[in-house]
Amino acid sequence: MKYKTMQPVLAAELPNGKNWVYEVKYDGFRCLVKWENDNVELISRNGKSLTKQFPEVVEFFHDHSELLEDYLPLVLDGELTVLNTLYQSDFYTLQTRSRMSNKARIQQQGEQRPAHFLAFDIVEWKGKKLTSPYISRKKQLEQLFRLMDLPLAIQFSIPLGFVEAIKRKSEIQQRVSDHLAEGMVAKLTSALYEEGRNEKWKKVKNWRTVTGIVTGYHQQNAYFELSVYDNNDSLLPIGKCKHGLNQNDKETLIKAVKEKGIKRGDYYQVPPAICMDIHCLGFHGNEWREPVFTDFRLDVSPDDCTISQLDWQLGMPPDEVSYTNLDKHLYPELELSKAELISYLRRIYPYMKTFLDDRKLTVIRYPDGINKEAFFQKNLPAYAPEIFVKNEEGSQFISHAAQLAWFGNQAAIEYHVPFQKQNSDYPVEIVFDLDPPDENGFHLAVQAAKHLYTIFQELQAYAFVKTSGGKGLQVYLPLPDKSLSYEQTSRFTEVIANTLVDYQPDLFTTERLKKNRKERLYVDHVQHAPGKTIIAPYSPRGNAAASVSTPLYWEELDSLEDPKIFTIRNTFQRLREKGCPFRTMEEMKKLQPIENIKRWL
Structure with a gap:
């Protein structure tokens, strides 16, 4: 593969201006597709071949080679993903597949959790490198999809998807927030395709911020171990982190660890006293996804760093909602709290959204738990916050994650919807x-x-x-x-x-x-x-x-x-x-x- 990818630089905020457009950033493998008449290769950003691990994607390109023989060879740039929703992907499932070598297992995984190549750029057309600006290359990519009679969108049933360029910053931010997506990329419409990191592409991560207790330090590799208290008040290790601190903060932390910790070989065991915030993109199998230290939390007691708080923070509860009585057990026999219900609703919203959008909502609320009196609610209460668009007839709708979280805070457990959309007399x-x-x-x-x-x-x-x-x-x-x-x-x-x-x-x-x-x-x-x-x-x-x-x-x-x-x-x-x-x-x-x-x- 003669091309290396153009890389965005990490930014704290999306840039403004009419010359910028925005794309959803998917959590997958950055990938180039080299598409020739008789050969298709999937090449990772690091030059590794992914062709054998994702046959369903490769076969799709092969099946369309004859249709596009006059336009090949092509080189497409995009993200290889396993999709949870149209805007959220599963990195860990993708990573597991990439390490497989058994054809039968790969085939089984391809049927159960199929992969998608999500194209956001085109680097080569008819064997020639494109030297045009981003906006022109995007139109060239649109032409390719039209030649293949494919929608300019992402669909679960099609292994090749088109990543939309969005002009409104607020729209991309809402979409990424609602779907708990990995982040966003801003691209300058005049940007040429240039290898390496480039200020004309800027990425903003959708960080989850979690708080943990520093309980260990691995001196040789400079990793700090963090823990929280489990439901039995025992310390539970939750992962390791080494990046993000400036030199002064890092030296201060190492000094505190060595003064307070007990050394066992290369490892310092530290008593629970120091709390810190970490940015990450997720948590799986006691491993963080891209963990970065952000701050010391001198205002937090180690006793407050619990597995329940960790679950709450990873769910990214929307800030627009004022939460109350989170410890109340709505399911007493299971000791399942309102906080756990809200966390579930927040995480499940990307999957529910399609079935809630534009439908009048009826909820069943259980303010004192499932063993006490419940009631139906069909109309939005007058005290509902400004995150809702209120209407004359008082009907209630959910169109954003914060609205569902608010209903959860009202102890609304059940969500019932009609068979038709708003302002329609036809069932869907x-x-x-x-x-x-x-x-x-x-x-x-x-x-x-x-x-x-x-x-x-x-x-x-x-x-x-x-x-x-x-x-x-x-x-x-x-x-x-x-x-x-x-x-x-x-x-x-x-x-x-x-x-x-x-x-x-x-x-x-x-x-x-x-x-x-x-x-x-x-x-x-x-x-x-x-x-x-x-x-x-x-x-x-x-x-x-x-x-x-x-x-x-x-x-x-x-x-x-x-x-x-x-x-x-x-x-x-x-x-x-x-x-x-x-x-x-x-x-x-x-x-x-x-x-x-x-x-x-």
Whole structure:
């Protein structure tokens, strides 16, 4: 590879001015794609080949080589990523894949957590290096995507994505904040592509700031070890850091460590007294992502540096909200506090956002915990802060992470949404609610969902399934905008529900009165109507398990026995391992075969 990448310089703030544009910075591997007629190479910034580890990306380029043979060879610059959301990526999953050599494992990971190459620049076109300014190269990149008939966007179903250049600084800042993205890059529109670090590109990191106790010092490699107190009041090591301090502060810290610490070989064990703030991009397996010391915290007691505080800080709770009574246990049996609920809501918002945007919201609040009185809230209270855009009818909406965090601070645990967007009379989805007679009847919901899946396969329709967070399942058919009216979806859901009942009348029913259901599963098609609501994907539920309404892969149904095993405390581990099963829903709705569905009306 004859090109080296152009690198942004680190900055504290984004520059202003009409000559700057802004891009989301993804946490992945900086990568050049060398694309020739008979060969495709993925080359890291350090010159390492990544071609064998990411075959799904390489195959995509190969599949389009014939289409672009008149324009090859090309060299694209971008980020190789594994996406969590359209603006948030998973560095650790990507890193694990890059170290694999077994083809079967690589193939399995590619199917479970597929990689994406997100292109933000083009360096070579028709074998010639481009010497034009950034704004012209970006237009050349747009032309390439149009030649390939690809959207100028990022989609989960397409391994090649286009990184948008945004003109408004406030827009990029909000997007990065909402999605807990790695950061932002500002680019001068007149910048030529020049190798090495360059002031014409500036990156700003979306730092998480955490506080820890200095409990050790490794003299040989100059690493300081930090800890917090766990739930048993024992010190828990949380990682190491060496960068960020100026020379005077570093010498002061080393002196204090040597005076107060106990030396064991090359290592000083330090009693808990010195607290410090660290910037990082994340925390995984007792390792920080790019840790940097920022300040001594003389105002903080070591006793305040706890695992709960660490979790709170890593979640980046929005500053716009005034938080209260964070230690209150909303789930008493689990000792799950309001702080833990808010942290969950903050982290899950990037996954929930699509299902909350522009929908009137109904919440269920539990001000004194799930064992005490709860109430529904459909209208925004008059005392709601200015982070909300208030409307005449008083409806409440969530469009930013801070708004969801505020509802969490109000002890709103459940989030219910209608089937249509604001100012629209058309549903954006069809949902079948499969309600077993009791906790022991979940197998009936599984059977019903699998029957629905078979029907929808015959229709060539795209269907998705999730737990209700209670005892049942919910099956989704996403719809293109204004493709079916409620009258049409009502007829369709009734026909499908009756088909299900006719198939196994001893197991399924559409009888609304519980006393007449006779231990059968209720296929609720009446609920899909204007003004009705459904629990939002990833919403917590107000039950003793702290369960979550969790999107599933269809192949998981056969082995799933208890829908409440997915909770506030384990949902993120599941997302890291499996990704979001609903990630392609927005893309699939545009491909939904509406004419096939209409044949059932």
